[in-house]
Amino acid sequence: MMLWRADHRVIWELSQSQYYNTQRQTLILCDCSDSPKGYALLYLLSPSKLRKVQYACIRMNDRHYISSSNYRQIACTLPTPIYMSPHGPCASGSIGPLEFDNAHCFVSDFWPPSVSSWIERCHSWPQPHIVDDVVKHGCHLVPIGHKLGRNEDNEWRISFSQAECKLVYAMNHCQFLTYGLLKLFLKEILNNGLNDDCKLLCSYHMKTVVFWVIQQNIIPHWCAQNPLDCFWVCFKLILKWVHEGVCPNFFIPTNNMFLSKIHGAAQQYSFNRLYELYGRGFAFLLHSPSIRSSIITAIYNPRYPIQKLCTDEHTLISENEFDIELFTEIQRNDSILIYKTPLQTCIMYLQKIERLISAHPMTQYQIIMVQKLTVSILQNLAFILPLHTMSCAFENKLRYRADKISRYMLKIAATFGCISDLLFMAMYYYKTNRYRKALFIIDVVKLKLANPCVMYMYNVDAEKYTEAVGGQSWFTKMRHAVAGDVTLVNMIHYICDLLPEQQYGLENTTFSLSVPLFVLLNMLDILCCRHIDTIRAQTALNDLQTLVHYDRGQLIYRDFKDISWQILGICQQVTGNLQDAWYSYQRSLRQSHLINKIQTATIMRIQDICQLNSLINIFLYISSICI
Template sequence: MDSIRSSQITEGIQQILESVFVGLCRKVGTSQVVAMRRDVVDISYMVENQVRTSDEFSVMVSGSYGEGLRLKGSDIDNMFWLNNHRVIWDLSQSQYYNTQRQTLILCDCSASPPGFTLLNLLSPSMCREIQRACFRMNNRYCISSSKYRQSLSPDNRTHGPCASGAVGTLEYDHVHCFVSDFWPPSASPWIDRCHSWPQPHVVDDIVKNGCHFVAIGHKLGNHEDHEWRISFSRAEQKLVYVMNHCQFLTYGLLKLILTEIINNGVGDNDKLLCSYHMKTAVFWVIQQNTIPHWCSQNLLEGFSVCFKLILKWVYEGFCPNFFIPDNNMFLSKIHGIKQHQLYRRMSELYEKGLAFLLHSPSIRSCIIDVLYNPRNSICTDDHTLISEAEFDRNFFAEILHAYLPPGKLNIQSCIRYLPTIEQIIGSPLLTQYQVIMLQYSTARVLQYTAFILHMETYTHKSKLRYRADKMSCHMLKLAAKFGCITDMLYIAMYYYKTIRYMEAISTIHMIKVKLAQPYVMHWYNVDTEMYTEALGGQSWSTKMRQAVAWIFRLDNRIQYISELIPEQQSALQNHDHLLCIRPFILLYMLEILCCRHVDTMRAQTALDDLQTLVHYDQGQLIPLEFRDISWQILGICQQVTGNLQAALYSYQQSLRQEPINKIQTATEMRIQSLSMDSLE
């Protein structure tokens, strides 16, 4: 009897362990989903960096977003560095550079804590921000990290070395840094430490790619305002990439526990632990080979070892940097009474054992489901954890968010993208995800080029204007063949902009027919059964063209239609380059604007449909982040059709929404204009 009961207990625990694994796969991502995310982001940044010239800057996405995590509250960390500036560790390394073309910067670690350095300018720099940040120290020009950070991001809120902001609901941290092609001498012992992990070819690749320097000094250093922190972001990303999926899920679980339990309800200034500490613990545990075999069956064992290591660090007040262990990442943060309080709290959690995870909402739901349904079989096979429709929804969302708009908006800048994409797409090393990402990028570049070409030629002689117009129309139609359903809206906008109302109305009708299909993905809403029945097994190109109705993003630097210029200018003043609109909202707007010239009854019908949608939608077609611009567009349409009282109400409603699109200035301006008109 006892043996039966023991067997049942063991079986129950195993079910709970498997349920946690399945829950994490759904929350953090299956191995297939994580690989897709990385491929899409990698190819996006590869294109961006290859397009830039040698005197411009390079960019990479770092942190959890670049590693493949998409947890709630995570932001995008972008690192930027000048291509014609390089940091060296000793003067002998200057022989590898053409000093006529590249500005060299010399490290001086002699007076800085481990992991930090001063940067001395060896040759003149043409960068105004660097010139402003320089000061004399010991007969050398030193670049002040605090001055450099301030000169680059005077208007943004700062977070450590980063300038923080948001595009819609997506928050970002931008950090401007310098790059070195050489591995730091202080991190050389790390190379000898890599006996079992990572493998030698990974170590060689990491060392070959050097490091970065971010503009933040050590709080206890002698030169806090001037020091720079040595950053291993690129090396860390490569290490996360070579983790197996169980190790990656352990990292994700630690981040969830940090967010949902340890830092839950704690103000930003009082958070002692961060996700970087979690990642460092996973690195150390993997390298020390504490867990000989990482798999779904011992995921919680790996988590327990990592958590216990962090607990040890908190007790000792010492968290060793993975690459430079002498750099104690707790030194200026975790000490005194706060250290004791954190240790006591984490100890209490650790002593609860498996029950500790029940404090996490994300994990609790998975465990409770198993406890209430003990006979339910749990399949941990990667390919059965997520349906085809769910994967496609993730894939298309990833493509949309990963695309980087051109840095400079002119014909020359846009044209540089096309041969770059053509060259990359011929590579046999591309994954299927990256091919689709390049296809989507091509559509976006063609759309940018078409509208910029129109902007640059509409004042020219009629013959040149006619040729440019034909090219723009051709590019927009070609882009629609590469992109999704709603990319046809660019064609309708262009027809309206060039006073071809009947062509625009015809295009709008085609879009409506496509959007009415029951299998179409509207944002994250999709009928999975209808989608699978209609498009299961089809190529992603076909699915994207026939079934994806994603958000519509207008670059605020381009004037698409005159009716939205105030909104775009308002957003730009608030450092937001994109105006995010739901497709149905823009579709009705264009229909109203076109039909009021040729068919007033149809214009009124479209206005009634738009009003019904905005007033009564329950978040299905207009999620929270699109409510401000949706009310605004309804108001614009009511105003142009003469219903000024209704327009005023819609603008007031727009002001009451979450200011996601940053259009409040335009809304207030329109309200003021209506008020003045009523007085007259």
């Protein structure tokens, strides 16, 4: 926020004082004679009644000047309930997660004479009426001096923030998208993980480069079909500026905005970092979570003219890196919303997919995404259909037919899905008391996951992956070398052991339950083996306990720690280890509940264990009396 007093006005020449009532308004004269371009000293022409102005004044050459450093410090010490600290020309603070900058400044109704050349430069952009509007509203002066100036503590910087807002509003859609891409690139790639002192390039540099590229007609056609081309042109201009150590201010080109920060070793470091990204082409944008999903198709579309922007297209990204991004996006978007009538909803989705396929040819990216969505719909239908027939009280023959159809749909889903989709078949066999068949599927999944070429989350052995499935279709890769976490729709009951988590999650407006793959795999192994092989069940329980206790994000995503501890507690409880189960539920409560929201179910399970312990103690007491 920029804050200024309406009764204090800045003028550039003494003749401009005729437009003000000096009895009501305090006038401040800009003195640019001894300051770098874009900076000025503020000379108080008439006394100010404002205390912070009085306290900020210093005396130089028998005149009262307003010191920028004093004014900025006073702004940070104003009596507010929020602690504020200096940040550039601003007083910076935060309210919860909201961060803010307050720039206490002065306003000038006149356009600075030193910037008159900018008006003459605006032939093609911006349009004349926008230029007139910009000039009419003048500028501001913010309390910060040039770091290499002789009066750094007392100088004020001329701010064109209001003018820049009007120029941003004057951009077309593609120009605005390019500006947004540059800001995201800066935040999520170039400056990611750096502290403020190491961030050499800032958002203002990104804005400046877009202004220059637009005004100089470097890009003849700004349209929605070429935002990456536009980004690339701006990126190369930034690279050129850093190489030369000169970033010309858009309004005052002689003001080099790199002069005080990007020079010497810092300049060489910045250039090397940008040139390394330049050598990789557009692929470095895939490391931005905000940009990745929007450009992944465009970058690898064979019709996209990317070769003209990068001499070696193989420097973009390796096959396994691209596959990681692709399959991660597929897993992230593989979700369907189930309404109050799950059966009709799934049928409706299948009809939409049928119309989508028959309507027009799809790209290879759309085909693989639709394939995965179809797999998810068939899996959910397989669990819905038997319940629907049972609720309708059909004859045993019809129930058998529904069971047969469900198993057939799960087999189709396993054929077209990834490795982790086999677990839905294992859950169905466990639910219908076919424990040996469920264990056979579990063993198949374990065998597939033991293959070193398997890609799980971002974990993959690039060499083994390329050797096993390199160059093959995405269908083959997904079926034989890709695994992901399992998402259970809370409206559908898969296994009774997770019913409380699904029901309470639904009450907390969470429509799905996300379970880590290896956690669910061990859980099903334990639940099935406790009926037919107790030794294997104990081995699986030990494996699950080791995984949950010692995993550091390799196999269990941090936001899924709650359900992982919960499932460990469930398995310990069903095997009779109530003390360990109570401890696991307590650990589950202490985890993040942003995604699954199962804390209510956890509390309920803890209460059940306490009641069960009480009953056991009563039984033991009665037994001792009888003896």
